[in-house]
Amino acid sequence: MKTAVWLLCLLTLFFFVGAIIMSHEEAFQNMHAVPLFKWMVSQTASVTWWLWISAMLLVLLSANTLFCSVDSIVKKRKAIKWLLLISPQIIHAGFLCMLLAHLFSSVGAFKSFEVAMEGRLFTLPDNSELEVRQINLSIDPYGHLVDWRVDVAYLVNGKMVGQDLLLPNKPIFRNGIGFYVRDLRALPYRMILVELSREPGAPWALVGGILFMVGTLTLLALKMRRETDEA
Amino acid sequence: MYFFGLWKRVFLYAGLVLQSVYILSRGLTLGRLPLVGPHDTLIFLSASVVAFFIPFSAFIKADVFSRGVALVSVAFTASGLVASPNNAPLPAVLKTLWFELHVVLAFLSYGLFGIGAIIGHIYFREKDVSLEGMQYRAILIGYCLFSLSMIFGGIWAYLAWGTYWLWTPKELWTSIVWLFYGLYLHARLVQRWNGPPLALLSMAGFIVVIFTYLGVSLLMKSSHTF
Numbered sequence: 131m132k133t134a135v136w137l138l139c140l141l142t143l144f145f146f147v148g149a150i151i152m153s154h155e156e157a158f159q160n161m162h163a164v165p166l167f168k169w170m171v172s173q174t175a176s177v178t179w180w181l182w183i184s185a186m187l188l189v190l191l192s193a194n195t196l197f198c199s200v201d202s203i204v205k206k207r208k209a210i211k212w213l214l215l216i217s218p219q220i221i222h223a224g225f226l227c228m229l230l231a232h233l234f235s236s237v238g239a240f241k242s243f244e245v246a247m248e249g250r251l252f253t254l255p256d257n258s259e260l261e262v263r264q265i266n267l268s269i270d271p272y273g274h275l276v277d278w279r280v281d282v283a284y285l286v287n288g289k290m291v292g293q294d295l296l297l298p299n300k301p302i303f304r305n306g307i308g309f310y311v312r313d314l315r316a317l318p319y320r321m322i323l324v325e326l327s328r329e330p331g332a333p334w335a336l337v338g339g340i341l342f343m344v345g346t347l348t349l350l351a352l353k354m355r356r357e358t359d360e361a
Numbered sequence: 362m363y364f365f366g367l368w369k370r371v372f373l374y375a376g377l378v379l380q381s382v383y384i385l386s387r388g389l390t391l392g393r394l395p396l397v398g399p400h401d402t403l404i405f406l407s408a409s410v411v412a413f414f415i416p417f418s419a420f421i422k423a424d425v426f427s428r429g430v431a432l433v434s435v436a437f438t439a440s441g442l443v444a445s446p447n448n449a450p451l452p453a454v455l456k457t458l459w460f461e462l463h464v465v466l467a468f469l470s471y472g473l474f475g476i477g478a479i480i481g482h483i484y485f486r487e488k489d490v491s492l493e494g495m496q497y498r499a500i501l502i503g504y505c506l507f508s509l510s511m512i513f514g515g516i517w518a519y520l521a522w523g524t525y526w527l528w529t530p531k532e533l534w535t536s537i538v539w540l541f542y543g544l545y546l547h548a549r550l551v552q553r554w555n556g557p558p559l560a561l562l563s564m565a566g567f568i569v570v571i572f573t574y575l576g577v578s579l580l581m582k583s584s585h586t587f
Contacts, residue, residue, distance in 0.1 A: 131550050138544040142537055149533045153580075161528050232526065241523070270450060277453050298453035299520045310523045327523035335525045339512040346505045353501070 227338030409472025
């Protein structure tokens with residue numbers, strides 16, 4: 131536990147230093163364009179040193195979390211209130227899954243962008259094509275864009291094999307690639323900026339989030355019930 | 362009304378009722394969750410602090426607690442009233458339950474972290490050991506809500522922008538808050554961190570929270586700016 135506390139202290143400190151560096155360095159503006167580790171390797175150490183140290187601290191914290199969780203389960207395996215024992219370990223498992231998610235994304239994330247007008251075709255990584263058929267924009271009387279929808283079609287060898295719809299917060303997924311509308315223009319032509327993105331850590335992040343949520347809520351409920359019983 | 366709460370705590374309750382009516386009326390007028398921009402969020406934060414004060418006040422009777430809450434609430438409400446309200450319709454990307462959950466839970470957790478910091482301050486004045494337990498409760502519940510807010514924010518970001526995490530100052534500061542309170546919860550299990558160090562952590566934590574919320578949004582470039 132003491133090790134975890136000191137690791138958390140150091141990690142907080144280096145993130146704090148990193149936050150200050152990040153707000154002063156232009157290099158961080160394009161760090162989302164490539165996977166994190168690739169970006170880190172391409173930058174000078176004066177920009178990324180805190181990220182390397184933080185990554186090492188996270189490795190140590192992961193090992194410590196794993197060790198402490200196993201140790202706690204082994205030592206208290208005969209405890210009567212096993213749910214109270216296991217819920218912090220579920221939280222830890224969720225945390226480890228989230229770190230794993232970041233690791234996968236930092237190595238294998240992919241992003242590319244395409245500008246498309248209505249009727250424009252562009253080639254996808256699997257050599258099929260995506261056609262932007264119609265861009266519908268809802269603009270209120272004050273000029274605010276309040277809603278939009280984009281109708282698209284998939285083509286293979288020039289033949290349509292499927293249709294889909296892009297909406298706010300509703301991307302489309304095809305062969306592991308997500309399609310997102312990142313920007314829209316009404317004038318001079320209706321056009322969109324489409325992001326093609328693959329985030330290999332996303333499923334792990336979701337699993338981690340669910341585990342963390344379940345563990346947290348269980349722990350909270352059990353602690354509250356224990357206090358009620360004691361009262 | 363909160364200002365008079367410095368004198369009698371009943372004014373805090375009256376202020377909360379008024380503020381809740383104001384938040385509700387703004388929500389009904391705008392036809393959306395009124396939690397966009399500093400005006401609405403500061404007022405919601407102030408209401409959260411007072412709302413969480415109520416259950417804790419059953420255990421902490423000292424007047425200094427209600428005065429601390431009144432002072433914090435006056436500061437947030439006054440700052441909120443200075444900022445101009447955002448009456449524009451929500452951009453399409455913000456019209457989702459994930460955004461609403463993300464924001465509401467974040468500000469509720471900030472309210473609890475505020476309560477934790479005020480209890481930490483009282484601990485320094487009164488050296489009452491029982492306050493440690495109250496502070497822990499406030500921060501544990503706050504941490505749970507904050508974690509849920511981050512998870513829902515990650516889901517929303519993935520659906521809206523294709524990634525559950527962006528390396529921007531706001532996200533980095535948010536992770537500092539999360540790590541900081543994670544540190545608090547773990548430090549509580551180590552004997553030598555108990556007492557004044559924990560109380561100090563809770564107070565420092567709330568300063569980090571406020572900087573993450575206001576400082577980063579107003580001073581740094583981020584997807585979360587007002």
